Amino acid sequence: MITLDDDAQRLPRNPCRRLRRALITALSDPQPLPPRRRPTSRLSEPKADRCESDVLRDSRVSARKATYLVLSGANTAARRFETFLIALVITNVVLVIIDSDPYVGTGQGTAFRVGYMAFELFSLLVFIAEYAARLWSCVESPGGPVACCGWNARLRWRLAYASTPLAIIDLASIPPFAFDLIFEKDDRMRGISLIRTLRIISLLRLERSFRSFARVLTVLGNQRSELGVAAFVAAILLLMSAATIYYLENPAQPEHFRSIFSSMWWAVTALTTVGYGDVYPVTTAGKMFGSVVAFLGVGFFALPAGTVSDLGASRISAHLGASTLGYSREEEEEDGSSRDELETIQAALRALRREQHALAAALLEERASLLQQQHRQRSSGSGWWDQAAAAGESVPAGEPPRYEARSL
Template identity: 35%
Template structure:
């Protein structure tokens, strides 16, 4: 029985395996549509009732699928703490924890399984390339996040120093000033919080210049790592040939 279940959920080369994959993928997509419809402000109570019934049905199916995948996995803990394992759990957990955060939108990540179901090998290679690129650039990203956090604190403290006296309600503390630091360093600049003193404006100009660099660094890191990942992949392919 365990082997039959394993072939059903993990082997999509068989007729039953393909059918299982297609049904799960269809339910994932339909549940996302239902979740989106549920957020409409003017839906009727009858529509809400049918959406709740469909959500319950989806959760039952997804729960059974999750239990089966844990049961047939060679290393259950490895699956449970894997990317898909966490996403699969987060997709059903809110149903059993009523009144808490709703993670149903995370089901969209389960769509990645369709690459496997439809045997889209080139997309599997692309996903592998992203995974390899993430490993290559992991240290740089961690260092970048640490440096960004330092700049965030300095920006929050600096604008607090310049603007607290002039705008005590807006820049009441370094914590209150952190929102301004976020939107300024990321060059978004919503305009809801802005300096009015001369020192604050000059300081903002400096932070904006730094922000331009902060925004472009991740893009450069990702582009470089993807290029290296492709080179490694091509080299491995040539060695296999």
């Protein structure tokens, strides 16, 4: 049986042909395209979660790396710790609201006060430990200083992290709890009491989990030109309304419209359609002008507010849709480029297979013609004697010699 390898061995020993044969042999069976990756739902465990979980279970990972993955990773332990912090912050805010009632500090509220102080001490210790752990493990973040870097590089990285907005919020939420524990409830410390109300600033810690302010700032940044024009026109309307109402109402109400500056309060309430009712025009001209200002305020302030809200809703919907599918635009582009590359490789493999088949057909055809020629020479013995006599060779008696297949 004649195969491609048998005939290929008879070819001249050309390095190019040997390389081509090795390439054809290695790529003669192309693999089919892998199926397109299906988007994962939000409830399924992402790939990064499995990887980080494996890292956490590895005994060779450092304690600092494990701490960073728990505080800032996407694994199960990180999600549980984040849920614990959210519950702790919300509970503290609810207790601050309840503690503002004067009945809580006396009588039946004494037991509540003791429990509240114990819970506040626990929260303070947790917040301090969390801030210290984040400051210690931030050098393990992507792009941070590697292990071979010196302590000065890690110190600069930690100082850079401490100046980020989220780190500043974490640090600013600690002193109000400490002041409340140190000074308790003392009516003589009114300034400290005002500082205690800053415990509500711990709500800003939730920004790390929900990223709400970041999305709002992104929307405002994309609409900064439109909002700048709206703010400029609003300032002009405010000044013109205050000046006009001052000259219309000052003779009738000099105590309410003493100057253009004092008239701006009425202009603000009229343009924003709030209308507190403490200052209002009493003259006919002032009432007519106030009606015009109110209509201008409704039409003017509703336009930019609607634009910003629509853009923000579309951005949030797009973000939630992408997170629900678990399939980001970068992953789609990467998947598309990989698929195009695989299609190109498969096309090249098909071309190599066609060239391989053509080469095999040529070798088989050459081998068949050689065998036919040998068969004709064997079947016609007289032809051999005639050729030998014409060449002047001696013709031996007996049967003609048998030809053996020559190697190419």
